[in-house]
Amino acid sequence: MELDDDAAYEVLKARDARFDGRLFVGVTSTGIYCRPVCRVRIPKRENCRFFGTPAQAEASSFRPCLKCRPEVAPGPGHAWSTMDASRTLARQAAHWLDGRVGDGGVPSIAALAERLGVSDRHLRRIFLAEHGVTPLQYLQTRRLLLSKQLLTDTRLPVTAVALASGFMSVRRFNAAFAESYRMSPSALRRETDTDAPATEAVVVHLGLRPPYDHAALLKFLAARAVPGVEAVAGACIRRSVRAGVLGDMAGWLEAEFLVDRPLVRVRFAPELSPVSGRLLATVRRWLDLDADPATIDLALADLPGAPGQRLPGSVDAFEMAVRAVLGQQVTVAAARTLARRLVDRFGQPAASPWPEIDRTFPSPEVLASAPVESVAELGIIRARAGAIAALAEAWPRLSARMRTERSPEPLIADLCDLPGIGPWTAHYIAMRATGWPDAFPPKDVAVLNAMKALFGATTPREAERLAERWQPWRAYAVLRLWNSLSTSP
Structure with a gap:
C-alpha cells in the first residue's frame, strides 16, 4: 500500500x-x-x-x-501478497533474512540469489528498490532490533543477547549498538529495566495488526492439539519443541494473546534463548501475526466469516506433515488419537511448567528408522504408516524445499512423488507448514459442499475456477468455507 x-x-x-x-x-x-x-x-x-x-x-x-518500540511491530505481510514478480522476490529475500537474524555471520547473498533463481546483481537491485537498503543493512537492523527487544523484555546477560541476535562477539555488538542507537546495550538495559529474573522463562512481546480473530485460531488449534505435545488453555497455547526444530536443544514455549492490546506474550524455556531470533520468527508464522487483515478481508468479502481471520501455521513442519498424513480420510478427533499414539510410542519425555505438556513429537530420524509394522500396529493403516516412513526418509530434502522462500510448487511436486501422499495432502502441508496463503487443496469435500451451498458450484473444476477471484488468499478462503459448515479436515 x-x-x-x-x-x-x-x-x-x-x-x-x-x-x-x-x-x-x-x-x-x-x-x-x-x-x-x-x-x-x-x-x-x-x-x-x-x-x-x-x-x-x-x-x-x-x-x-x-x-x-518498533521492534515489536508486526511485519509487512506475506511475501506472496503482491503480483509484481520483482517485489515478490525482494520480499521473499527479506523473509529469508528474517529467519537468519540469530544465526551469526554474514549470509551469502549470492547463494540466496541462486535459491531464488535470479542473479546476485538483480537481487541486490530489486532488494534496494523495494526496501530502500541493501540486504546486509536490512539484516543488521533486524539484529539490532532483536537485541533491543531482548535487552528490554528479558534479563538475559548482554553476552547472551549479543549471541542470540547474531553477533559473533560482544565487542562487535557493543560497537554496532552504540553506533546506531547512541547508547550502550548496558545503558538501554538500565533505562528499560525489568524485574524478570534471569533464571526464569524468557518473556518477549510480539505485535499484531488488528483485527485478529484469536478465538477462531485457538479453536482450530485446540481441536488438533496432540495431547502431551500441545494444549490450548484460555487465550494461551502451549507446546513442547523437540531438538532439531529450532536448534540442538529441546524446550517449551507458550504464546498468550493479550485481549486488551494487539500483542502476544511469548514465554519460552531459557534453553531456547540462543535461538531467540529463529523462535520469534517461527511464532510469527505459526500465529500469522504479520497478515494484513484489511486486504485479506476485502478480497474475501463474498464469503461468510468474521474479520481478522488468521491462517494457523506450525512450529514443527515435520510434525505438521505427519499429522496431515494421519488426517487422511478420518475425522479430526481420530487423527488426533493416532498422533497421540505415535507420540507415546516414539516421542521423547519433555520437561515443561505444565503437567499436560510432557512429550515431544517424534523426530524424522526416529520415524525413518522405525519398522513400518511398529507404526501400523498403533491402528494406523499400513499404507499411511509407509507414507510416514517415506516422508521421514525424505525429510532432509523436503525441509530444504521449505526454506527456499520460493513458490511452494516444487515442494508440492516432491511431496506428491512420495507413496501415500496426494495433491490434497501436499497442498495442506504447504498451507500450514510454510504458511502459503494461496493454497487451495484440490477436491476438498468440505470446500466443495460449502461452495455448492454458497455459489452453486457442482464440480471441482468449477470450484477452482470460482476460487480464482480470491487469489492470492485462497488458503484464507478455504478456512472461511470450512467454518461456514462448522467442520474442517
Whole structure:
C-alpha cells in the first residue's frame, strides 16, 4: 500500500493501526523514529520523514523509539501478497533474512540469489528498490532490533543477547549498538529495566495488526492439539519443541494473546534463548501475526466469516506433515488419537511448567528408522504408516524445499512423488507448514459442499475456477468455507 507523505501524515494523526509495521515516521527534531500507533504527541508535519521499514529509518540515522518500540511491530505481510514478480522476490529475500537474524555471520547473498533463481546483481537491485537498503543493512537492523527487544523484555546477560541476535562477539555488538542507537546495550538495559529474573522463562512481546480473530485460531488449534505435545488453555497455547526444530536443544514455549492490546506474550524455556531470533520468527508464522487483515478481508468479502481471520501455521513442519498424513480420510478427533499414539510410542519425555505438556513429537530420524509394522500396529493403516516412513526418509530434502522462500510448487511436486501422499495432502502441508496463503487443496469435500451451498458450484473444476477471484488468499478462503459448515479436515 503506497502512500505519499501527506497521506502518511494523516495515518500518523489518526494513529491508524492498519499501517502498523508498514509505515514508520522519523522525527527530525528528535532523531527518533516511531510506529504510526505511538502515543506520544504528534510531531509537526515539517519534522516528519516517512519510511516503509525500520531499516530505512535507521539507514537515515534515526533511532528507534523506546515507548512504541518498533521492534515489536508486526511485519509487512506475506511475501506472496503482491503480483509484481520483482517485489515478490525482494520480499521473499527479506523473509529469508528474517529467519537468519540469530544465526551469526554474514549470509551469502549470492547463494540466496541462486535459491531464488535470479542473479546476485538483480537481487541486490530489486532488494534496494523495494526496501530502500541493501540486504546486509536490512539484516543488521533486524539484529539490532532483536537485541533491543531482548535487552528490554528479558534479563538475559548482554553476552547472551549479543549471541542470540547474531553477533559473533560482544565487542562487535557493543560497537554496532552504540553506533546506531547512541547508547550502550548496558545503558538501554538500565533505562528499560525489568524485574524478570534471569533464571526464569524468557518473556518477549510480539505485535499484531488488528483485527485478529484469536478465538477462531485457538479453536482450530485446540481441536488438533496432540495431547502431551500441545494444549490450548484460555487465550494461551502451549507446546513442547523437540531438538532439531529450532536448534540442538529441546524446550517449551507458550504464546498468550493479550485481549486488551494487539500483542502476544511469548514465554519460552531459557534453553531456547540462543535461538531467540529463529523462535520469534517461527511464532510469527505459526500465529500469522504479520497478515494484513484489511486486504485479506476485502478480497474475501463474498464469503461468510468474521474479520481478522488468521491462517494457523506450525512450529514443527515435520510434525505438521505427519499429522496431515494421519488426517487422511478420518475425522479430526481420530487423527488426533493416532498422533497421540505415535507420540507415546516414539516421542521423547519433555520437561515443561505444565503437567499436560510432557512429550515431544517424534523426530524424522526416529520415524525413518522405525519398522513400518511398529507404526501400523498403533491402528494406523499400513499404507499411511509407509507414507510416514517415506516422508521421514525424505525429510532432509523436503525441509530444504521449505526454506527456499520460493513458490511452494516444487515442494508440492516432491511431496506428491512420495507413496501415500496426494495433491490434497501436499497442498495442506504447504498451507500450514510454510504458511502459503494461496493454497487451495484440490477436491476438498468440505470446500466443495460449502461452495455448492454458497455459489452453486457442482464440480471441482468449477470450484477452482470460482476460487480464482480470491487469489492470492485462497488458503484464507478455504478456512472461511470450512467454518461456514462448522467442520474442517
